[in-house]
Amino acid sequence: xFPTPIEKSSRSWQLTYQALLPVALVLxxxxxxxxxxxxxxxxxxFTTGNxxxxxxxxxxxxxxxxxxxxxxxPRYLLNSVMITVPTVIGCVVLSSMTGFxxxxxxxxxxxxxxxxxxxxxFVPFQILMxxxxxxxxxxxxxxxxxGLVFFHIAFQTGFCTLFMRNFIKxxxxxxxxxxxxxxxxxxxxxxxxxxPLMKPALAAMAVLIFTFIWNDFFWAIVLTQGAESxxxxxxxxxxxxxxxxxxxxxxxxxxxxALPPVAMFFLMQKHFIAGLTLGAVK
Amino acid sequence: MSSTTEATTKNSWYKRNEIxxxxxxxxxxxxxxxxxxxxxxxxxxxxxSFYEWDGLGEAEWVGLGNxxxxxxxxxxxxxxxxxxxxxxxxxxxxxxGLFIALFLNQTVTGIRLYKSLFFFPFVISQVVVGLVFTWxxxxxxxxxxxxxxxxxxDPINVLGDERYxxxxxxxxGIWPQTAYxxxxxxxxxxxxxxxxxxxxxxxxxxxxxxxxxxxxxxxxPATFIAFVVTxxxxxxxxxxxxxxxxxxPFGESRVLSFYMFEVALSEYGFRMGYGASIAxxxxxxxxxxxxxxxWSMYKDEKGGR
Numbered sequence: 001x002f003p004t005p006i007e008k009s010s011r012s013w014q015l016t017y018q019a020l021l022p023v024a025l026v027l028x029x030x031x032x033x034x035x036x037x038x039x040x041x042x043x044x045x046f047t048t049g050n051x052x053x054x055x056x057x058x059x060x061x062x063x064x065x066x067x068x069x070x071x072x073x074p075r076y077l078l079n080s081v082m083i084t085v086p087t088v089i090g091c092v093v094l095s096s097m098t099g100f101x102x103x104x105x106x107x108x109x110x111x112x113x114x115x116x117x118x119x120x121x122f123v124p125f126q127i128l129m130x131x132x133x134x135x136x137x138x139x140x141x142x143x144x145x146x147g148l149v150f151f152h153i154a155f156q157t158g159f160c161t162l163f164m165r166n167f168i169k170x171x172x173x174x175x176x177x178x179x180x181x182x183x184x185x186x187x188x189x190x191x192x193x194x195x196p197l198m199k200p201a202l203a204a205m206a207v208l209i210f211t212f213i214w215n216d217f218f219w220a221i222v223l224t225q226g227a228e229s230x231x232x233x234x235x236x237x238x239x240x241x242x243x244x245x246x247x248x249x250x251x252x253x254x255x256x257x258a259l260p261p262v263a264m265f266f267l268m269q270k271h272f273i274a275g276l277t278l279g280a281v282k
Numbered sequence: 283m284s285s286t287t288e289a290t291t292k293n294s295w296y297k298r299n300e301i302x303x304x305x306x307x308x309x310x311x312x313x314x315x316x317x318x319x320x321x322x323x324x325x326x327x328x329x330x331s332f333y334e335w336d337g338l339g340e341a342e343w344v345g346l347g348n349x350x351x352x353x354x355x356x357x358x359x360x361x362x363x364x365x366x367x368x369x370x371x372x373x374x375x376x377x378x379g380l381f382i383a384l385f386l387n388q389t390v391t392g393i394r395l396y397k398s399l400f401f402f403p404f405v406i407s408q409v410v411v412g413l414v415f416t417w418x419x420x421x422x423x424x425x426x427x428x429x430x431x432x433x434x435x436d437p438i439n440v441l442g443d444e445r446y447x448x449x450x451x452x453x454x455g456i457w458p459q460t461a462y463x464x465x466x467x468x469x470x471x472x473x474x475x476x477x478x479x480x481x482x483x484x485x486x487x488x489x490x491x492x493x494x495x496x497x498x499x500x501x502x503p504a505t506f507i508a509f510v511v512t513x514x515x516x517x518x519x520x521x522x523x524x525x526x527x528x529x530x531p532f533g534e535s536r537v538l539s540f541y542m543f544e545v546a547l548s549e550y551g552f553r554m555g556y557g558a559s560i561a562x563x564x565x566x567x568x569x570x571x572x573x574x575x576x577w578s579m580y581k582d583e584k585g586g587r
Contacts, residue, residue, distance in 0.1 A: 002479055002497050006388045021396055031414045051423040098312035101305035115576050120320040122514055122572045126542040126561040130330055130554050131323035154319030157312050186304040215407035217521045233409045254413055258406040265405045269398055277469040
């Protein structure tokens with residue numbers, strides 16, 4: 001372990017370290033803590049210039065109540081859910097299939113198809129913008145949640161294929177050989193042998209994609225407009241225009257918008273990190 | 283031929299070619315979607331970049347006209363310069379992430395919670411990060427200026443000053459990126475070989491020497507991934523600029539990805555062709571990194587099964 005384990009160092013350094021941890025954390029999260037405090041302050045605090053002091057009263061219920069009952073926020077949140085959930089499902093389905101095909105079978109163009117997925121996944125969004133917008137318009141899906149979902153599924157399949165293929169490739173190949181010798185059909189091998197083993201990878205991928213899609217802003221503004229179908233990231237900006245100087249409402253709204261991926265992260269932490277660090281440990 | 287025999291021949295064809303046919307059946311939906319939404323659009327964009335087109339009417343062939351116009355466009359060079367600044371400064375997230383990872387790589391009570399809380403900035407949307415930092419920089423009430431005021435420094439309007447604006451936005455972007463690199467390194471540190479550290483300790487290595495000669499080489503896979511995601515993050519930077527300054531003041535905080543969007547899809551006019559030519563330039567820059575990444579993956583693959 002590096003650096004030297006703290007238990008082996010002097011008592012005074014141990015105490016310093018213990019004291020440094022919370023200080024470092026507060027400094028690191030200062031911007032977020034400020035927003036959290038903003039979100040429970042009364043409006044009056046901002047008009048009287050009490051920005052960074054303690055709140056004069058705690059208006060948690062009022063502020064968050066307004067966000068939920070007197071704004072478009074719930075609608076944006078619902079849109080985000082209706083965009084994110086189908087995308088995650090679509091990506092999981094498509095990429096477990098492509099990952100299986102590329103990870104298990106040997107055929108001549110295998111590596112090329114794999115590289116196509118990997119390379120496409122790193123492409124800057126801007127080069128896709130004009131054609132994808134046209135395609136979505138042509139299909140009559142502009143300004144619909146479905147239009148966003150289709151694009152997200154297609155694009156994220158690149159990343160997910162990279163992920164699934166590497167995962168499947170690391171499985172013991174004997175399992176598949178044995179099943180083949182037994183005469184099990186190939187699709188049954190996928191369904192009964194490989195798929196159950198992919199569960200941890202599927203979970204990791206699902207939380208990651210959830211976060212990516214929930215937080216997407218670029219495609220939301222390129223492919224949709226208005227509260228009808230926009231997700232919460234785009235919603236928060238129109239919220240911003242609506243409540244320009246209402247920092248307490250903006251803060252409450254931002255926290256509500258940020259919460260689902262945060263909750264996802266805490267619930268599925270192990271999987272989340274496994275997904276992010278794919279390939280970082282060998 | 284009756285339908286039953288047809289079914290059996292079909293079935294037996296599949297049976298005979300099962301191992302050759304299955305991968306293709308599994309690939310078709312994913313590959314089709316990816317070609318339609320990612321691969322073809324790249325070529326369509328390259329094609330569009332040779333036209334003058336408002337997105338609705340007739341497209342007019344202008345050959346390299348858009349690129350020629352780019353050559354004389356000052357805003358393009360500002361964006362390109364800012365992209366380079368982003369690239370260089372964003373890489374600071376890698377050593378910063380390593381530093382925090384080393385700081386947190388201890389086993390004291392509650393450290394797991396600390397590690398996850400430090401990771402927080404990466405999980406929340408860049409839109410929210412952008413809003414938060416806009417308030418942080420606010421010249422009248424922002425925390426930054428309150429802090430500077432303590433030292434008797436006059437308020438700085440970070441986002442309104444063309445000298446500071448890009449750096450101010452990058453600082454906001456480095457924050458979540460550092461958290462990402464930190465997680466990569468924390469995982470990497472878990473896999474560092476303790477025997478090598480012990481051996482190096484016996485040889486009298488410690489501190490920087492230990493870090494540089496023993497630890498960092500073993501963290502190479504983590505560094506590689508951190509490098510890839512940071513470069514891509516830097517070149518994709520869009521959300522923060524759009525939220526924090528909308529490219530201003532006077533377009534000084536634009537980068538290529540933002541300028542492209544502005545040209546093609548904003549009140550500046552719908553110049554799809556010109557926008558596409560900017561996107562092609564950005565794509566070519568990214569292509570250098572993608573090629574390098576694929577090349578090193580290819581080297582890895584040759585060793586595999």
